Amino acid sequence: MNISTAQQALKHYFGYDRFRPMQEDVINCVLSKQDAVVLMPTGGGKSICYQIPAIISQGTAIVISPLIALMKDQVESLKANGVSAAFLNSTQSYTEQREIEEDLRYQRLKLLYISPEKLLTGNFLDYLCNLNISFIAIDEAHCISQWGHDFRPEYTQLAALRQRLPHISFIALTATADKVTRNDIANQLGMNNPQIFLDSFDRPNLSLRVEAGQKRIEKIIKFLEARPNQSGIVYCLSRKSTESIATKLRNAGYNAMYYHAGMSADERSRVQESFIKDDIPIICATIAFGMGIDKPNVRWVVHYNLPKNMEGYYQEIGRAGRDGLPSDTMLFYTFADVMQLRDMVSDAGQHQLQLSKLERMQQYAETRTCRRRILLSYFGETLEKDCGNCDVCRNPPELFDGTVIAQKAMSAIVRVQREMNKNLSTGMLIDILRGSRRIDLINQNFHTIRTYGAGHDISYDHWQLFLQQMLNLGLIEIAYDNHNTFRVTETGNQVLLGKFPVNFAKLSQFKSTPSSKVPTKKVSAKEQLGRELFEELRVLRKTIADKENIPPYVVFNDATLKDMSDKKPISVNQMMSISGVGELKLKKYGNEFIGLIVRFIIKKSKEGFKITGSTSLLTYELYQQGLSVHEIAQQRQLQDQSIVSHLANLYEMGYNIDIYQFTSEEELDAIDDCIRKMGSNKGVKAIFDYFNGEIPYTSIYFGIAHQNRLETVVR
Known part of the structure; x- marks a missing residue:
């Protein structure tokens, strides 16, 4: 199996001429039966990475997905493209499930979508082990990791699959996983030396914007006024908020509905179906909404409240613009949200980890640095220049050279790790830089490193803001798997070596939220x-x-x-x-x-608009009314030959034109022979001369069109 077969399938079933970056490499890996972990942003084309190999491979690919709605959505789209696919889950009747299992047994399916619960229920895994499986794809793979933002205990049982099917290759796919989570995915699934594919997390088509949390409804209504007929989601922290905001938007004349876990399953299904079908364009929802939706024409996402972490925020804004077209995101930020979320995560599992991630989310909202840089640096990616498509870039802050400040902080981190084999928390790092005499600092001999006291002239609060900017610029990162300590990144090491400078925003500007005016x-x-x-x-x-x-x-x-x-x-x-x-x-x-x-073209042409192809269509409209070439030419104030040219071009394109009004079977055969002898690159004049003027130009125009039309049909 080679990649040209995959490209043919891509065009035939999906209508695309070429793969996106990295898709081809992943497909090659899957076709060669190797394990793979694939990180692609939402809308980056993850599903193609397993759908194409499934279509062109022998057997059936098993796709494990946590969400019923997503399975239904994917299968519906595949069937519409002519691909044999099905899903199995608890909502189906016994008869439906038996029919699908029959299709599976007789290899009538190229893809089967299934939930982890169904896969591991009863004897189904035994049944699966006796089938011709091409490979196993695990979607939303971050759910298997305890470090993932959406950890699901049932996913951890998937390790049993590797034990039962050691000869089958696995591909794990996710759009949201930091370094720790990616490594854990491969370990949890027992993968054999997997290839890791990291696509850019950048979604340049998404504009990023943070607004102060005052007068939110008024701001949302103003936002919607500029986006008529567009589909979007308003994410809220509480169920009550989803209902009240939807009511306020309806009162303002917008077709909005709410969605939350307190509704019955039938109600949720009805709302989701209406949104998918564009009957209700606006949904006000808790974060439960959207996970199972592959709706590519969501044009905007608004966060009414601050999300708990960057992974969740990235995944939620990623539901906008999945088709690659320009889309907008807006996040409202208040400190009250931060306090409410701190209370919520303090009572949850892994609360120190969750608090640390909440702090990163807060820093994102408060920053005066390019927001896309912050988002990408969180996932271990460095953006070389500011994005130009966020509110900070549109209203850039005043900068100063902060290279020396950054070098002092990173030097302290590196020295403590290398010379003392210890790690630093934020507070201890700042105290070392400020030359504190606190007892535990002295007892650990931190006062002996060369950078002790190197930043004594900078206040504690200002050091916090500088470290925040260093995190946002990707110079340092937080090791969540190592007590939330700091690590210097490769970019940071380059700065330490003096390879390039660092610019910080002046601290006076951190007191205000950036202006979010978008130039018209x-x-x-x-x-x-x-x-x-x-x-x-x-x-x-x-x-x-x-x-x-x-x-x-x-x-x-x-x-x-x-x-x-x-x-x-x-x-x-x-x-x-x-x-x-x-x-x-x-x-x-x-x-x-x-x-x-x-x-549309004919109508607009008559209104005076100049559109490519319109002149031929205007000729065709008159031809359909029964007018002769000369009559059309007179009415359109053109030469007869121009009208003949229009009609010949339209005939070549497949339009219903009686060619024998303009030529004969004998002339067409003669012109066909001439083109074969002289070559298809010869023009009308050359063919006219070949026949010494005995075949008129009109016949030659239609003869060439007839030949081209036949070649198109053969191709």
């Missing part, structure tokens, strides 16, 4: 046309989806509609080049979408 951009006529066409395509998609009782994005996602609205395909061949249009969907929906685009 003037929309060009071309962009406005694209937006209008996108809206019409969106309405058509919704009509088709409602008729078939499927989510609109299963028909085509927003990115595909955007590509259509930009390129305006007016033929089947042109539609094939649109990203996300596979062969099955082209046959099923292609003509309806092409028809809408053609009508």
Whole structure:
């Protein structure tokens, strides 16, 4: 099996011409039967990494997923693309489960989605061990790690799979895992020397923004006014808040609903289904919402309260813009939220770890450093320059050279670790730098290192803010698996060696939240046309989806509609080049979408807009009314030859034009022979001369179009 087979499957089933970065490497690894741990951001294309190998491999791939809604969603989308897939879970009847098991036994499925509970229930694992399994994929793999933000005890039992199926390769996938969690995933699953694939955690299409927590409803309404017809989620800390905010938004004229664990299962299912189908565009929810949704056209996410940790925040904002189109995030921050969350995590398990992670979340909200840099540094990734797509970058703070300050702090950390084999907490590090005489510091001989007292001229509070900026810049990191002590990163080591400088924000600016004004951009006529066409395509998609009782994005996602609205395909061949249009969907929906685009172009052309391809379509409209070439030319004030050229081009694209009005079977055969002899690169004049003018130009135009149309059909 080679990668070209995988690329053919990608185009045939999913309508994409090429893989995203790293997908090809992961697919190669899976096809070569090696274990793999894959970290890709939400919307980065994780599912393709196991779906394509499953499609082209012998047997059935088993996909373990913790969420029923996500399984249903994935299977629905796969079936819409012509892939045989199913899911097994507790919501299905005995008969349904037996039918799926029959399909599994007779290898009629390429992918089976299953929950860990179902997998390990009764004799199902025994049954599975006797089947032809291509590989096992574990989605949301961070759930297996005690260090993961969404640890689930039932996931730890998956280690039994490796013992029962030692010859089967495993691929573990997640969008949210720091270094400690990634290593733990591989250990918990008993993987054999797995390949680790780390894609960039950067989601450049997401704008990041933090707002002060006053007048939140007014700010949300203003935010929504600039985003009509867009789908989004408001995350809240309490169930009561979800209900009150949804009510306030409805009172303001927005179609919003709430979702939380206190609702019945039927109510939650109904709300989620309405959101997926674009019947309710706005959901106010607790963090339980969204885990099982693969809805790619969520255009914004608002956090009404501060999240508990960076992993949760990253995962929740990652539900916006999964199709790669520009999307917005907004986080409200108040110190009252911090205090409420401190109380909540103090009563939970691993409370010291959770408190430490909450502090990092608080630092993110208070920072005057590029927010994307902070987010990425948390996951061990360094961004070389500020992102330009967050509120801090849009209103940058005043900076100063903080290289020496950073070097003093990192030198103290390194010296204590190397010379004394000890680690430092925040408080002890600051006391060493300030030259404190506290007893436990002296007893451990920390006063003997060279950097003792090197920062005595900087106050304790200011050192805290400088260390916060160093964390945010990725110079140091917190070792959660080693008593939350500091470690100097590779980037920090480069600064220590004087390889590059460090700029800090002036501390006076930490007292205020950055201004979040977003500059308004003037929309060009071309962009406005694209937006209008996108809206019409969106309405058509919704009509088709409602008729078939499927989510609109299963028909085509927003990115595909955007590509259509930009390129305006007016033929089947042109539609094939649109990203996300596979062969099955082209046959099923292609003509309806092409028809809408053609009508749109004709309508806008008559209104005076200049659109590529419009002149041929205007000619075609008159041709359909029964006008002759000369009559069309007179009405359009063009030459007869131009009209012939339009009609020949349209015929080549597959339009219904009676070619024998313009030429004969004998002339077509003669022109066909001529093109074979002379080569397809010869123009109309060369062919005209070849026949010494005995075959007219009109016939030659249609002869070339006929030849090209036949070649397209053969391809």
